[in-house]
Structures are given as C-alpha cells and as structure tokens.
Amino acid sequence: MDFRNRLYIVLGGIFIASLVTANLIxxxxxxxxxxxxxPYPITFLVTDIIxxxxxxxxADQLVISGLVASLFVMVxxxxxxxxxATSWLxxxxxxxxxxxxxxxxxxxxxMVAYLTAQFIDIRVxxxxxxxx
Numbered sequence: 327m328d329f330r331n332r333l334y335i336v337l338g339g340i341f342i343a344s345l346v347t348a349n350l351i352x353x354x355x356x357x358x359x360x361x362x363x364x365p366y367p368i369t370f371l372v373t374d375i376i377x378x379x380x381x382x383x384x385a386d387q388l389v390i391s392g393l394v395a396s397l398f399v400m401v402x403x404x405x406x407x408x409x410x411a412t413s414w415l416x417x418x419x420x421x422x423x424x425x426x427x428x429x430x431x432x433x434x435x436x437m438v439a440y441l442t443a444q445f446i447d448i449r450v451x452x453x454x455x456x457x458x
Contacts, residue, residue, distance in 0.1 A: 334380060337372050338388055344368040345392045345440070346399050349433045353425065369440075370447055377451045385451075389444040393437060400433045 344365040352362035369392070377385040403426050411419035 330379075334376070334384070337376055338391065341369055341372040341376075341388055342392050342395045344372070345396055349396055349399070349436055350426075352432060352436070369444070373444055373448055374451055377448055378455075382448055382452050385448045386445070389441065389448070392444075393441060396433060396437055396440075 348362040348364075348366040348369075350362075351365075352360045354361040373385045373388060376388055407423055407427055411417070411422060
C-alpha cells in the first residue's frame with residue numbers, strides 16, 4: 327500500500343475516533359460547554375484535508391463512514407444498557423444507565439447536526455477552492 331492510501335486510512339481513523347469520542351463524552355461539562363466539543367473540530371479539519379488531497383467524493387464517503395460507525399457504537403451501547411449487569415462489577419447497571427442511558431437520542435440528534443454541518447463544510451470548501 328502506498329503512502330497516499332495509508333494516509334487516507336490514518337486520517338479516516340482519526341476522523342472516526344474523534345466523532346465517536348465526541349459522542350461518548352458529550353455528557354461531561356466543564357464550566358460552560360460539553361467536553362465532547364474538544365474532539366469535534368478535528369472532524370472538520372480532517373474532512374478539509376481529505377477534500378484537498380482526495381476530493382469531495384472521498385470526503386463525503388468519510389462522512390458517511392463516520393455516521394455508520396457512530397450508529398454502530400450507538401446500537402452496541404443501547405444493547406449494553408439493556409442487558410443486566412452482574413453484581414460484582416465496579417460500575418452498576420444504574421450507573422451505566424445514568425452515564426450512557428441517553429446516548430441513543432443524543433447521538434441521533436448529534437448525527438443530524440453532524441451530517442448537515444459536514445456536508446455544508448465540504449461543499450463550501452470546494453466552492454471556495456473553485457474560486458481560488
């Protein structure tokens with residue numbers, strides 16, 4: 327595999343890891359904003375780099391891959407939340423539910439905003455690139 331393909335895979339991994347992490351840690355806040363806001367801007371940086379190096383189609387594909395990854399994680403977390411916890415675990419089922427119980431609806435809302443923002447960002451990037 328050549329450097330160009332390896333770079334795309336690495337950037338894609340960073341993109342998906344940032345997106346999933348943002349959705350997992352959204353419930354923790356520091357003074358006025360959710361902690362999930364920290365990794366989220368990385369997704370825009372990566373789609374801009376992908377757009378520049380690989381084009382709009384590859385950037386769009388990465389956005390869809392991020393959606394699929396987030397939905398997959400959401401389904402796994404929902405299933406984990408529904409399954410009963412054993413008594414010997416340090417994290418009770420109640421604590422797990424309290425931390426991740428709202429994960430599904432919040433991620434769904436986040437994904438609508440994510441898709442809108444990412445697709446607009448990619449199109450604006452290419453609009454300005456054509457003008458330049």
